Structures are given as C-alpha cells and as structure tokens.
Amino acid sequence: MDLKNYITDVPDFPKEGIVFKDISPLLVNARATNYAVELLAKGLYDIKATKVIGIESRGFLFGSLLAQKLGLGFVPVRKPGKLPGKILSESYDLEYGTDSLEIKAESIAEGDLVIVHDDVLATGGTAAAACRLVEHCGGKVVQCNFLMELDFLNGRKKLSSYSLHSLLHY
Ligand SMILES: O=P(O)(O)OC[C@H]1O[C@H](OP(=O)(O)OP(=O)(O)O)[C@H](O)[C@@H]1O
Numbered sequence: 001m002d003l004k005n006y007i008t009d010v011p012d013f014p015k016e017g018i019v020f021k022d023i024s025p026l027l028v029n030a031r032a033t034n035y036a037v038e039l040l041a042k043g044l045y046d047i048k049a050t051k052v053i054g055i056e057s058r059g060f061l062f063g064s065l066l067a068q069k070l071g072l073g074f075v076p077v078r079k080p081g082k083l084p085g086k087i088l089s090e091s092y093d094l095e096y097g098t099d100s101l102e103i104k105a106e107s108i109a110e111g112d113l114v115i116v117h118d119d120v121l122a123t124g125g126t127a128a129a130a131c132r133l134v135e136h137c138g139g140k141v142v143q144c145n146f147l148m149e150l151d152f153l154n155g156r157k158k159l160s161s162y163s164l165h166s167l168l169h170y
C-alpha cells in the first residue's frame with residue numbers, strides 16, 4: 001500500500017503559495033490509517049520510551065494511535081490557553097505565521113523518555129518548540145517522529161540534535 005495515495009495536495013491553502021498536504025483521505029480509510037500507525041511504530045518497540053507527545057492539532061490524530069500501539073501514555077502539547085494548571089510555554093515560527101505551544105508541567109516527569117510526534121515536519125519550528133518543552137520538564141526526547149517531511153524546507157536542520165524519523169518524504 002502506498003500511503004502517498006492517501007495524501008492530497010491542496011494548492012494555495014491556507015495562504016497563496018503554500019501547497020497544503022491534506023491527510024483527510026488517509027484518516028477516512030481505516031486500513032490505511034492502521035498501516036500508517038504500524039509503520040510509525042516500527043523500530044520504536046526497542047527504544048525504551050515512556051511517553052508519546054502529540055502536537056495540536058493534527059499531531060493528536062496519529063500521536064494517540066501511536067501511543068496506544070506502543071502501550072505508552074499520550075501527552076498533548078497544545079496551542080495557548082487550552083491547558084489548565086501549571087503550564088510551560090514556548091513560541092516558534094511557522095511556514096505560515098508564528099504561534100506558541102504549551103504543556104502541563106506535571107505531564108512529563110524527570111527522566112521520561114519521550115517520542116515527539118507530529119503529522120508534518122515543515123520548517124521544524126513547531127517540533128523544536130515541543131522538544132524544548134519536554135526538556136524543560138526534565139524529559140529526554142528519544143525520537144522526533146513524523147508522518148511526512150517536506151524535505152525542501154530543511155526542518156530537520158532545527159532538530160539535528162535528535163533522532164528523527166519521517167515515514168514519507170516530499
Ligand atoms: O515544521 P513547521 O513549519 O513548524 O510546521 C509543522 C506544523 O504545521 C502544522 O500545524 P498547524 O500549525 O498548521 O496546526 P494544526 O495541526 O492545528 O492544523 C503541522 O501539523 C505541524 O504541527
């Protein structure tokens with residue numbers, strides 16, 4: 001099964017000049033989704049990870065499925081103002097704007113070994129901010145894990161100090 005057949009290009013979304021990679025056709029197909037999760041999990045059973053982080057919002061979709069597959073707890077990293085209690089915050093640049101991310105301080109314990117998952121690695125700002133959040137909590141990032149990587153945006157340069165795996169490359 002070629003997972004690229006389930007990801008469509010949407011030109012000029014959400015802004016002119018951006019070719020948006022739409023994963024809706026993948027999500028609506030249970031077999032393809034299951035296959036993608038299996039491939040995302042491959043190689044991770046031997047890493048002694050303790051938690052999976054998913055980045056709001058599309059990182060939640062496969063991130064929680066991946067956590068379940070690996071038998072690990074899932075931690076949401078969210079956009080500002082969504083999480084209660086004591087939070088840590090990091091801002092970052094996007095391919096199309098700027099934003100910030102938050103995590104509940106208590107959700108990662110000192111020494112946790114964390115897989116950071118998102119659907120897309122583009123410029124890398126989002127994932128780098130999520131990794132900084134994990135580290136501020138006292139955790140260690142054991143893999144940055146993506147469904148797809150937009151190679152031409154060189155996002156992996158911002159993540160050069162981490163192990164990185166992307167299922168699909170464009
Ligand atoms: O590598 P970067 O350039 O930082 O971009 C990648 C991020 O951009 C998208 O999220 P978006 O902010 O569009 O939010 P969404 O998941 O809620 O759609 C995508 O889901 C990644 O999180």
Ligand SMILES: Nc1ncnc2[nH]cnc12
Binds near residue numbers: 019022120150
């Ligand atoms: N081109 C793109 N398509 C889908 N999600 C993205 N996130 C950042 N850039 C993106």
